Amino acid sequence: MRGARTFKPRRRGLGSARQRTFDALKPVWSFDEEGDVLEPLVYFEECNRVCVEIGSGNGSLASSFARSHRTTGLISVDVHRPGIARLLDDIGEFELMNLRVVEGDALVFLERLPTASIDELWVFFPDPWPKNSQAHRRLISADRLPALARSIRPGGYLRMATDVDSYAEQTRRLVEGSDLFDEVVAERPEWRIETAFEARGRMAGRSATDLRCRRRH
Numbered sequence: 441m442r443g444a445r446t447f448k449p450r451r452r453g454l455g456s457a458r459q460r461t462f463d464a465l466k467p468v469w470s471f472d473e474e475g476d477v478l479e480p481l482v483y484f485e486e487c488n489r490v491c492v493e494i495g496s497g498n499g500s501l502a503s504s505f506a507r508s509h510r511t512t513g514l515i516s517v518d519v520h521r522p523g524i525a526r527l528l529d530d531i532g533e534f535e536l537m538n539l540r541v542v543e544g545d546a547l548v549f550l551e552r553l554p555t556a557s558i559d560e561l562w563v564f565f566p567d568p569w570p571k572n573s574q575a576h577r578r579l580i581s582a583d584r585l586p587a588l589a590r591s592i593r594p595g596g597y598l599r600m601a602t603d604v605d606s607y608a609e610q611t612r613r614l615v616e617g618s619d620l621f622d623e624v625v626a627e628r629p630e631w632r633i634e635t636a637f638e639a640r641g642r643m644a645g646r647s648a649t650d651l652r653c654r655r656r657h
Contacts, residue, residue: 458525465528466543471515471552473544478552484513487538491560492553492591493517494546494579497637499527501564504633506530506539512559517542517549547584553591560597561588565637565648568604580611589620594657601632601650603641608649615653623654 471478480490490513496502502516503526516539518524524543531539542549566579580588580600592598598621602608615621628650638648 458529461529461532462521462525465532466524466541469528469531469539470524470541470543471549473542473548475552477554479554480513480515480557483540484538487511487513489513489559490515490557491562492546492550492558493562493564495564495566496523496527496541497565497635499523499530500635501633502527502539503530503534503536505631506536507534508631510538513538513540515540515542517544517546519543519545547579547587550587550591555590556593556596558591558596559593560599561592562599563588564599564601564632565635566600566602566607568602568607570604570606578607578610580607580614582614585614585618585620589618589655592655594655596655598653598655599629599650600653601628601638601648603638603646603648605649608651611651615651620656621653622656623652625652625654626650627652 481487484490488511493502493514493516496516496518499516502514506514516527521543524541527539527541530536563579567577588598598615600611602611612624615624626649628648632650634642641648
């Protein structure tokens with residue numbers, strides 16, 4: 441049995457035109473949530489690095505990054521279909537050969553990746569689960585941190601961003617207290633554009649904290 445769900449289900453369908461595009465492109469440009477061991481670089485022949493994004497939202501960051509970093513492979517994972525469909529549209533429109541999507545639970549998909557097989561894992565604005573009774577559902581937690589770290593190569597990075605101060609503090613405390621990482625730096629990468637979700641938080645008076653956590657050698 442899998443652990444407590446780390447995301448909030450959101451049910452939204454697709455329009456007929458986008459559904460047709462989704463049905464046509466998903467078999468070509470997506471990975472299944474579960475399956476055999478997957479060697480990421482095999483699928484990105486012109487790339488020398490691979491990153492995994494947990495939670496693509498509406499897909500704006502993944503699309504922007506893939507267009508400006510053509511030699512980095514990006515696997516974007518989300519449980520919510522509209523954002524995945526938007527990314528499939530962009531793969532077709534902008535010929536993003538360096539982008540793949542996964543519709544499903546990232547914790548399940550990460551089990552498919554070999555140990556030390558990716559350069560970066562991104563967790564940007566995960567569901568905050570702000571109540572004390574919900575804290576065990578947070579994606580970055582003591583029991584889930586080893587599973588998140590396993591696929592990151594030594595010297596690679598776990599990148600996290602949140603506008604919930606308690607989540608940022610919890611993440612820093614967990615990472616610094618583990619033997620999985622040897623450096624935690626507050627750093628926002630220049631390529632991390634402001635998404636609509638982050639903008640709503642900023643307008644509500646919340647500021648984002650970015651953390652870059654280096655995997656121990």
